Amino acid sequence: MNWLSNFARPGLRKEKPSDKREAPSELWVKCPISGDLHYTADIEKDHWVSPAGHHYRIGAPPRFKALFDGAWEEVALPKAAQDPLKFRDDKRYVDRLKAARLKTGQDDCMAAGLGEVGGVRTIILVQSFDFMGGSLGMAAGEAFIAAAEKAVAENAALICVTAAGGARMQEGILSLMQMPRTTLAIQEVKAAGLPYLVILTDPTTGGVTASYAMLGDVHIAEPGALIGFAGPRVIEQTIREKLPEGFQRSEYLKEKGMVDLVLDRREMKAVVAQILSILTARRAASQAPGQAVDEAPGEAMPAKPQPQPQPAPVASSRSRAAAERGREPSTRGRAKAAE
Amino acid sequence: MIALPVYLEFEKSLAEIDQKIEELSALTEGASLAASPEISRLKMKAQKQLQELYSKLDAWQKTLVARHQDRPRYKDYVAALVTDYVELGGDRTYGDDQAILGGLGRFLGRPCVVIGHEKGRTTQERVTHNFGMARPEGYRKAARLMDMAEQFHLPVVTLVDTAGAYPGIGAEERGQAEAIARSTERCLTLGTPIVSLITGEGGSGGAVALAAADRVLMLEHSVYSVISPEGAASILWKDSGRAREAANAMKITAQDLLELKVIDQIIPEPLGGAHRAPETAIAAAGAAIAAALDALGAHGPEALREGKRERFYAIGRLADASALA
Numbered sequence: 001m002n003w004l005s006n007f008a009r010p011g012l013r014k015e016k017p018s019d020k021r022e023a024p025s026e027l028w029v030k031c032p033i034s035g036d037l038h039y040t041a042d043i044e045k046d047h048w049v050s051p052a053g054h055h056y057r058i059g060a061p062p063r064f065k066a067l068f069d070g071a072w073e074e075v076a077l078p079k080a081a082q083d084p085l086k087f088r089d090d091k092r093y094v095d096r097l098k099a100a101r102l103k104t105g106q107d108d109c110m111a112a113g114l115g116e117v118g119g120v121r122t123i124i125l126v127q128s129f130d131f132m133g134g135s136l137g138m139a140a141g142e143a144f145i146a147a148a149e150k151a152v153a154e155n156a157a158l159i160c161v162t163a164a165g166g167a168r169m170q171e172g173i174l175s176l177m178q179m180p181r182t183t184l185a186i187q188e189v190k191a192a193g194l195p196y197l198v199i200l201t202d203p204t205t206g207g208v209t210a211s212y213a214m215l216g217d218v219h220i221a222e223p224g225a226l227i228g229f230a231g232p233r234v235i236e237q238t239i240r241e242k243l244p245e246g247f248q249r250s251e252y253l254k255e256k257g258m259v260d261l262v263l264d265r266r267e268m269k270a271v272v273a274q275i276l277s278i279l280t281a282r283r284a285a286s287q288a289p290g291q292a293v294d295e296a297p298g299e300a301m302p303a304k305p306q307p308q309p310q311p312a313p314v315a316s317s318r319s320r321a322a323a324e325r326g327r328e329p330s331t332r333g334r335a336k337a338a339e
Numbered sequence: 340m341i342a343l344p345v346y347l348e349f350e351k352s353l354a355e356i357d358q359k360i361e362e363l364s365a366l367t368e369g370a371s372l373a374a375s376p377e378i379s380r381l382k383m384k385a386q387k388q389l390q391e392l393y394s395k396l397d398a399w400q401k402t403l404v405a406r407h408q409d410r411p412r413y414k415d416y417v418a419a420l421v422t423d424y425v426e427l428g429g430d431r432t433y434g435d436d437q438a439i440l441g442g443l444g445r446f447l448g449r450p451c452v453v454i455g456h457e458k459g460r461t462t463q464e465r466v467t468h469n470f471g472m473a474r475p476e477g478y479r480k481a482a483r484l485m486d487m488a489e490q491f492h493l494p495v496v497t498l499v500d501t502a503g504a505y506p507g508i509g510a511e512e513r514g515q516a517e518a519i520a521r522s523t524e525r526c527l528t529l530g531t532p533i534v535s536l537i538t539g540e541g542g543s544g545g546a547v548a549l550a551a552a553d554r555v556l557m558l559e560h561s562v563y564s565v566i567s568p569e570g571a572a573s574i575l576w577k578d579s580g581r582a583r584e585a586a587n588a589m590k591i592t593a594q595d596l597l598e599l600k601v602i603d604q605i606i607p608e609p610l611g612g613a614h615r616a617p618e619t620a621i622a623a624a625g626a627a628i629a630a631a632l633d634a635l636g637a638h639g640p641e642a643l644r645e646g647k648r649e650r651f652y653a654i655g656r657l658a659d660a661s662a663l664a
Contacts, residue, residue, distance in 0.1 A: 176544070177654045214517040
């Protein structure tokens with residue numbers, strides 16, 4: 001169902017294979033809204049948003065940069081089975097995977113980082129449309145579960161930035177099984193009383209929307225993003241009529257009550273930080289050492305079916321953020337420093 | 340004389356034999372019995388033909404069997420297996436979807452909640468039930484009935500038979516994706532046993548929403564897939580005519596899925612498919628579901644939730660899952 005990957009992105013192709021950024025790397029980029037050409041470096045500074053407000057599709061590093069306070073560390077993701085169905089259409093699936101890896105420098109469509117957003121410890125999981133249309137397969141499912149479990153272990157909030165045409169057909173039923181699998185992972189985050197936020201970007205459709213993209217505590221969409229269950233082409237073929245203007249776009253979803261907020265990427269971080277700080281306020285207060293704790297540690301959390309893992313005590317979020325900034329984060333020697 | 344069944348495209352040779360038998364029977368009716376050895380010879384031939392055809396159905400042929408218009412439907416299962424059935428309706432928010440039905444009853448004597456897709460059989464019924472393609476209200480009704488099951492400590496039986504969730508403007512407008520996600524979630528968080536049977540077509544997210552269960556069973560010739568073979572073919576090759584190829588590539592049969600551990604058990608169908616002997620198929624399905632319910636009955640809510648997590652996490656996972664990429 002990653003048919004969306006067949007859509008050409010206007011003039012933004014040809015990344016060098018070694019270039020880890022998934023954002024366009026040419027000197028000039030065209031804005032599809034105004035038609036103007038902009039200097040790429042300027043657009044990049046604005047987190048890949050054009051002056052007319054077009055939100056370019058971006059991969060993990062620019063997304064981390066746009067959301068984390070400062071440095072983040074990459075979260076190692078588990079290996080997944082490769083092509084168990086021995087699938088081939090015109091090409092072998094393993095060859096398609098190879099090509100996508102070469103193009104993006106990623107193992108699959110998901111990447112995860114651990115850092116702080118507004119001082120709140122957070123894991124951000126980013127799905128890159130550039131990798132086989134962001135399609136949800138076993139690797140992405142395993143990544144989601146790993147990120148959720150890491151969030152619980154690290155006492156961190158979880159944010160998933162979605163972008164996908166849907167399920168990865170080449171993995172057949174195993175891709176479909178990622179819907180219940182990721183849903184189970186979300187339950188672990190919920191049971192631990194940690195926030196799970198979804199940031200929906202262009203496009204988010206199919207099985208991704210029908211599982212983890214619609215199960216967040218808060219849903220935020222980027223302007224103009226295509227978001228839906230069935231793709232517009234499928235709907236048009238089914239009902240045999242033209243779809244209304246703006247159908248399945250972020251603003252429409254907001255109007256229909258499916259997302260809480262439609263936010264410009266440049267304002268996203270501030271609002272996400274606000275949301276996280278409120279949602280984790282009681283938790284932070286009850287866990288801060290030396291502070292009066294007038295309730296049981298679990299009281300601020302929603303009713304949950306299982307005993308909750310006792311999170312390690314942390315310093316107040318602010319001082320912790322300062323401490324974080326002071327030291328070089330590293331998990332696997334691939335840590336990056338922003339700014 | 341019994342009406343001949345509706346034949347599938349791969350059953351042509353069989354149809355011809357049956358036709359001949361029919362003609363001969365009409366000729367000999369009440370008159371000389373001279374033709375009857377010929378009839379019994381043909382009958383044996385037909386039986387052999389049927390055996391041969393159905394012993395090696397490919398994924399596409401199974402898809403056709405799974406979609407057969409006379410295949411038992413939700414209402415047939417309920418009529419045969421559920422006593423004291425009271426159908427309940429409505430999502431309490433917008434409407435009452437007819438593609439997913441549900442209610443209270445006793446499944447072979449066991450008090451429970453039953454939910455399932457209904458495709459309908461006659462043209463009128465098919466339209467009423469939207470060909471088994473549910474809108475958000477159907478999934479919200481399912482979730483609501485599962486809430487009730489939890490509240491009253493009742494197990495849940497779901498019968499899955501859908502080409503997929505309905506792709507329409509209204510369905511999108513009212514949050515089809517969210518409704519599916521919530522229904523899937525409700526299956527997984529349920530603290531009472533839930534057993535799911537794929538009776539015909541298990542189409543994509545619209546099927547998962549009712550099939551994220553403790554035990555997932557499939558009828559022998561049913562299929563369960565991420566997208567319909569036609570859909571896959573039109574995406575992969577821009578040619579829905581290559582559906583057969585797509586069906587075989589995707590591994591959608593009960594036998595494939597048992598091997599992949601996506602399902603737990605295959606329920607054998609009568610020779611020639613469930614539509615040739617519906618009562619037999621329904622009885623076998625009922626017995627298997629009842630056994631699964633009984634086996635799960637001993638587990639408490641936590642054990643059930645934990646079991647579902649283990650079950651689904653294990654699917655497709657590498658033996659050394661801790662290995663890092």
